[in-house]
Amino acid sequence: MICHVNTGVCDGIQGKLVVVETDVTRGLPNFTIVGHPSQIVSESKERIRAAVSNSGFMYPRNRVVVNMWPAELRKTGSHLDLPIAMGILGAGSCVDTEIMEKVGMLGELSLDGSTTRVDGVLPIVMCLREQGIRTIFVPDENYWEAVQGGRQGIIPVRSLRECFAVLQEMSNGEKPDICIPEKRNISLAGQSEKEISFDDVRGQSLIKRGMAIAAAGRHGILMVGSPGCGKTMLARRLRTILPPMTRKEMLETTMIYSAAGLLGETSAVTQRPYRSPHSTIGRAGLLGGGAYPVPGEISLAHNGVLFLDELPEFSPGIIDGLRTPAEDLEITHFRQGRAYRFPSDFMLVCAANPCKCGYLGDKTRECTCSQADIERYQKRLSGAMLDRIDIHVRMERVEYSQFSRGPADIEQGISSEEMKRWVDTAGRFRIDAGRNRPPGRMDDDDLLGAAEMDDETDKLFHKAFDSLALTPRTGMKVLRIARTIADMDESREIRFQHLSEALIYRPSEVF
Template sequence: MSITRIQSFAFAGIEAQPVEVQVQIAAGLPVFLVVGLADKAVAESRERVRAALTAMGLALPAKRILVNLAPADLQKEGSHFDLPIALGVLTAMDVLPAEEMARFAAIGELSLDGRLAPVAGVLPAAIAAGARDLGLICPAAQGPEAGWAGEIGVLAPADLLALINHFRGEALLEPPPRGRFQAPSRQPDLADVRGMDGARRALEIAAAGQHNLLMIGAPGGGKSMLAARLPGLLPDLTPREALEVSMVHSVAGLLSEGRLVTRPPFREPHHSASMAAIAGGGNRARPGEISLAHRGVLFLDEFPEFPRAALEALRQPLETGRTTVARAAAHVTYPARFQLVAAMNPCRCGHLFDAARACGRAPRCGEDYQGRISGPLLDRIDLVVEIAPASPAELMRAPPGERSETVAARVAACRAIQRARQGEGVGNADLAGDAIALDAAARALAEQAADRLHLSARGLTRILRVARTIADLAGVDVVRREHVAEAIAYRHRQPGRAAPARRLAAQAGD
């Protein structure tokens, strides 16, 4: 009686934690047991393994087969343990050589006919295997994905029989093809947006500094149209960022054809999404929309219509860049450094600023509607812009705006300035207030704004961050008074009332 060991992985967030699949075949009543804190999908693997072996003409021995997933106190979830369990059983039956199997980790789901089906988490598993000087055995469709882990041995068979023939030297497996990059998608052009100069300017500032943006305007005013054009202004992800984002998408099972994500993600969930869908969670603590938008954009249309709990769940990730899903058995942390872009009507009917169409409750209806967004969440939004609806005649006469590629070039130049000054991965949206160089007039205006507008420390810091981005777009090393004045003008204002931030900004520009 001996014990065979096959390496595999469980996932905690995007981290692949090592799991040793131990298989013992001993004398006793015929039984197939899987132990080690396995969920239902793992426990059912014994039937898939049995069926796959039967399809190849192999039968399990009439003995006691015990599979232990160690460490036993770590929760094991998912069907990806099918393949390592099957390999452990075949090694214990002397069908596969134990010495060769010790050089590989394995991950994959078995079909009843022995074929290998794709599973989530191949990229983090391949990286973890490489860190332990192991190769990785995975489904054929995910061989290119595993190849992004670097110089590790990858075997990507289409079925279990092909893998057995490889280790027996009867038909060697070819190395999987090299992974490809995400195919570029056609983005709508900013030139389609006519007029709306203030909103276009805010969108450019948001793209350049990765600032959070809220657009308020009547239905059909162009808010969603502007948001859809933001991805076309953003530069490609750096190699490190691309790997981070791809690992999140791999764990979520969204890495199509093993293509590395090279463009910032753009996620736009419906306003009926639950808190677990937005922040992450569920029975298996899957990544939510804020993690799938990591290093990209999370667009929330109809902002106040989202569940209050889902919106409040954004507050901590907006500050820390990560989210933790707490469960009784475990705490799972996912990266969530995203740029929030939101759009909303000024009131329930949407015509608060149109005297001819506004309801009889104006401006109270606007205050009540916007009151659904809590003050602490609004305090985390850097830019708030009101979009006034243009008449059809104005739209017809307005000339086309700048093309996306022109604005994107300015955004890329601004991002390059930030990398040179702050290093890779630290944008203006993450700067500390004392790291922003201000001249005397700009500092005096910032202090005046903090006093007259009753800004929190966070609100003041965010004004300075926006001012830093405006200065970078202008190619200026030190933030000046006019840059701070423009940043102040973007602070949130109560609907239907005088705008103290705009008045102060106008006074500063005089």
């Protein structure tokens, strides 16, 4: 008898339907798995055999053939243990095969038959739902992850024996008795930190204003300054003023972390990601890829912040590789004639020293670099990449008087609450104006349609375009920043003061 069981695998970050066919026929005892299985799946034979026997079932003493189709799709993951084991029981007439064809299942089995936590559950569950499969068995520990796509029809099981019992109840027309596991409030590692805010940053009003503009319009930002002036401190606090994640954004980000195996014991990503890779990271680590592509840091930062500290220390080729995904908001890898697409809608935040020693232009310390060293260091960043970062700002050293006093006497400048209010105001005004995308994500045609200016402002832009030698790309960057500032001011047209402020942050020689 042949038994069919529905399951799936992660293909990139997308779930793909896989049907496990199991046939138990006469012949010498043998266990064969075909259908492009990976080494992980091939090694599951003895684990499945022990799980079936230790769960109290009779393992077939015949020839067992398991086929997984579509055959051209590579099958990998220990979550295929449960569907293969249930397929063996179904082919041995232990379970109603008609019921088996209508449900989906996934889970790794221990030698004693208990299920254990696996990665990639949410993308597979979403795929099975799209295929019309409403009842899906998942490991008990993966239940709260699986229900992110909808709670109805998700059945948590703790063992192969429990899965078998639920299927028996379903075949008898009974409503299965499901035990919902207790929800554990575990946050993703690095996702929730102690309470931090921009109020911790003393002085630096210009960069605080620039950070608020960047958050309101989803602009990239480059901070250049001497060591110790607060670049990293500011970058870590950026996501505290970003709007809360929407339900759609939470689902998208959770699917990426689930497929990448980084979700851990948490059930969902509920706070905007903050990724800060080291400058020694390789191309595949930052952009994603590999023989079987996996998401890189730019995809793990999707809907969040990607912070590149000491930007010139990164490989120039890797940095230039950011240009296309930063504009297209996705990256595509081609492997073996197939395209794997990974989302990459992140806020790029960069920090750099002005030179190798870090003190070029510093008011208190002398730069020890030669002119050749300075030019060599600054040339590590291409002009094309710098043009794609909207906001450029030079940070100055914080004076002693700004942090030597007690907390009650500290001059905070712009408060974190005020910055958050600007961001929220810009978001509401943009939506009320009928613009669904922030200025940093708008197409050029849409931006020009929203960049209404009076004659005085238009003359200023014309003069700045010529005198500052702006290119069409940098000119559009200035308009995007001005549009964001106007949104923060709840103004339907870009006014003189909005454009004047935008020109302060224009892409230029900040080194």
